[in-house]
Amino acid sequence: MSTAVERFDEAARRRVGAHGRTVVRDDELLRHPVYTRVLHWSVAVFFLLALLSGLSIYSPWLFRFITPLFGGGPTTRLLHPWFSLGFVVCFALQTLNWLEPMTWTPDDGRWMRRLRVYVSNAEPVEPEYVGFFNAGQKVYFWAIVVSAIVFLVSGIPMWFPKTFGRPAADVGYVLHDIAALVMLGGFLVHIYEGTAAEPGTFRSMVRGAVERRWAWTHHPAWYREATGRDPRKDYEQARGARRAESGRQ
Amino acid sequence: MPTGVLQIRAISGHPGTVPGRGVQREEEVCKYVDVTTCIGCKACEVACVEWNDMPFQQTTFDNTYQTMPATAWNYWNLIKFNEHPRDDGTFMWLMRKDQCMHCEDPGCLRACPADGAIVQYTNGIVDFQQENCIGCEYCVSGCPFDIPKFNSLTKKVYKCTLCSDRVGQGLEPACIKSCPTGCLRFGTKADMKAVAESRARQLREQSGYEHAGVYDPPSLGGTHVVYVLHDIREPELYGGLRKNPQIPITYTWWKRYAKPIGLAIALFAAPAAFFHYVMEGPKPPQPQPPGEEVSR
Numbered sequence: 001m002s003t004a005v006e007r008f009d010e011a012a013r014r015r016v017g018a019h020g021r022t023v024v025r026d027d028e029l030l031r032h033p034v035y036t037r038v039l040h041w042s043v044a045v046f047f048l049l050a051l052l053s054g055l056s057i058y059s060p061w062l063f064r065f066i067t068p069l070f071g072g073g074p075t076t077r078l079l080h081p082w083f084s085l086g087f088v089v090c091f092a093l094q095t096l097n098w099l100e101p102m103t104w105t106p107d108d109g110r111w112m113r114r115l116r117v118y119v120s121n122a123e124p125v126e127p128e129y130v131g132f133f134n135a136g137q138k139v140y141f142w143a144i145v146v147s148a149i150v151f152l153v154s155g156i157p158m159w160f161p162k163t164f165g166r167p168a169a170d171v172g173y174v175l176h177d178i179a180a181l182v183m184l185g186g187f188l189v190h191i192y193e194g195t196a197a198e199p200g201t202f203r204s205m206v207r208g209a210v211e212r213r214w215a216w217t218h219h220p221a222w223y224r225e226a227t228g229r230d231p232r233k234d235y236e237q238a239r240g241a242r243r244a245e246s247g248r249q
Numbered sequence: 250m251p252t253g254v255l256q257i258r259a260i261s262g263h264p265g266t267v268p269g270r271g272v273q274r275e276e277e278v279c280k281y282v283d284v285t286t287c288i289g290c291k292a293c294e295v296a297c298v299e300w301n302d303m304p305f306q307q308t309t310f311d312n313t314y315q316t317m318p319a320t321a322w323n324y325w326n327l328i329k330f331n332e333h334p335r336d337d338g339t340f341m342w343l344m345r346k347d348q349c350m351h352c353e354d355p356g357c358l359r360a361c362p363a364d365g366a367i368v369q370y371t372n373g374i375v376d377f378q379q380e381n382c383i384g385c386e387y388c389v390s391g392c393p394f395d396i397p398k399f400n401s402l403t404k405k406v407y408k409c410t411l412c413s414d415r416v417g418q419g420l421e422p423a424c425i426k427s428c429p430t431g432c433l434r435f436g437t438k439a440d441m442k443a444v445a446e447s448r449a450r451q452l453r454e455q456s457g458y459e460h461a462g463v464y465d466p467p468s469l470g471g472t473h474v475v476y477v478l479h480d481i482r483e484p485e486l487y488g489g490l491r492k493n494p495q496i497p498i499t500y501t502w503w504k505r506y507a508k509p510i511g512l513a514i515a516l517f518a519a520p521a522a523f524f525h526y527v528m529e530g531p532k533p534p535q536p537q538p539p540g541e542e543v544s545r
Contacts, residue, residue, distance in 0.1 A: 200534050239535070
């Protein structure tokens with residue numbers, strides 16, 4: 001199973017990668033290859049469209065604001081399941097793509113227990129066991145996996161109530177609402193973390209490359225894996241160099 | 250009899266104020282249906298189809314006198330036939346005119362997310378405005394009587410309007426006008442309720458139907474269609490008329506309270522993130538250039 005997934009994902013990565021390129025400068029590391037970036041932004045676009053069209057139907061207070069974006073209420077209603085289908089398909093590929101780096105490990109439990117330290121920015125660099133993704137990113141990822149399944153399972157009876165019956169659609173409304181709220185909250189935090197909260201992160205998803213010092217700051221274990229060097233030592237060394245430089249001036 | 254322009258009392262999916270209630274003196278209207286004197290002639294069915302000018306389609310025959318198994322998007326008024334065995338082995342017809350009940354607390358209107366797709370007039374009529382309908386079919390779930398019907402061609406939902414177009418002009422609904430036995434009547438809610446109660450009393454005292462009564466379910470704040478039944482204890486016998494019709498909780502406390510509160514909690518992530526940035530600042534890659542290092 002896993003090998004079939006890996007083979008499929010490898011082939012997709014190779015094929016899509018052949019149509020694009022990632023420029024990695026000397027002081028940078030390759031973080032997200034072309035395929036991953038394309039998937040991420042496909043998911044993002046479909047998610048945003050599904051979120052907006054869904055929210056307009058979710059609340060009467062938003063109906064008048066948002067439905068004009070999609071050409072009015074009836075078209076919003078018509079488009080929403082198709083946006084969502086796009087989201088589910090793209091995110092399914094994304095899931096296969098990230099199955100391995102998103103696997104939960106005991107280190108992630110350690111990370112979650114020091115969440116307070118992470119949120120309060122108490123330490124300038126992350127503990128050295130933090131790998132390609134930290135536990136927060138993994139929680140968000142798996143929350144989307146679960147929500148996408150809930151969306152799909154509850155959404156299809158809402159789309160075809162004649163086939164699946166009224167009771168299934170009725171339960172679907174509530175499950176759909178709950179999944180949407182989890183997604184919305186997570187999405188807002190995700191945007192913040194990927195932009196303002198951690199400078200240097202956004203380029204990982206647009207250009208695909210990150211600064212080396214970004215890597216040893218936020219994902220030291222991945223830095224060690226990618227470069228074969230000691231993240232802590234490199235950080236201390238760089239810090240020493242910066243100090244000396246400032247001392248000279 | 251109410252005349253003049255229909256005033257709007259409630260609007261579906263509408264965030265602002267509603268223009269109508271208390272603006273003009275208007276009586277609440279009501280259909281009176283005495284099932285005990287219905288002869289099952291279906292004149293009301295024909296009148297409904299004719300007045301509303303609806304296309305007719307092939308129907309399903311399922312070994313009853315019923316025109317079709319249930320009301321349809323283009324068939325809003327259906328006599329439900331039930332052959333009910335009496336205790337002595339003989340049988341009696343139970344015939345009920347099934348149509349929108351025009352609930353005082355309409356589940357369809359509560360369920361509807363589209364602004365102005367369902368309105369309730371101050372006279373109690375609940376009316377669908379198809380030009381605003383988005384075809385989500387939430388009203389189908391919200392209705393305790395399974396009345397709104399979806400047209401997959403137009404992607405809109407349709408149901409009995411209680412002939413709001415006629416009533417607005419001071420006319421009685423088409424079904425009422427066509428009834429040959431007088432089992433259908435139309436007037437103010439108070440009048441029809443009084444007529445129904447006196448008819449039920451007559452059935453109890455003079456006709457031997459000791460359990461005769463009036464169907465006007467209090468669980469929905471009453472309806473703008475009232476039935477006189479031979480046996481009020483078992484409304485289900487009359488084509489599945491529900492004893493205690495309820496609006497699903499999805500459209501009562503879940504929609505009214507849980508959804509807005511949930512949305513507020515989810516959206517709280519935005520100000521939380523903003524104030525995190527204001528209070529804790531970003532977490533830049535280390536080391537920072539000299540002079541930019543964080544001091545706490």
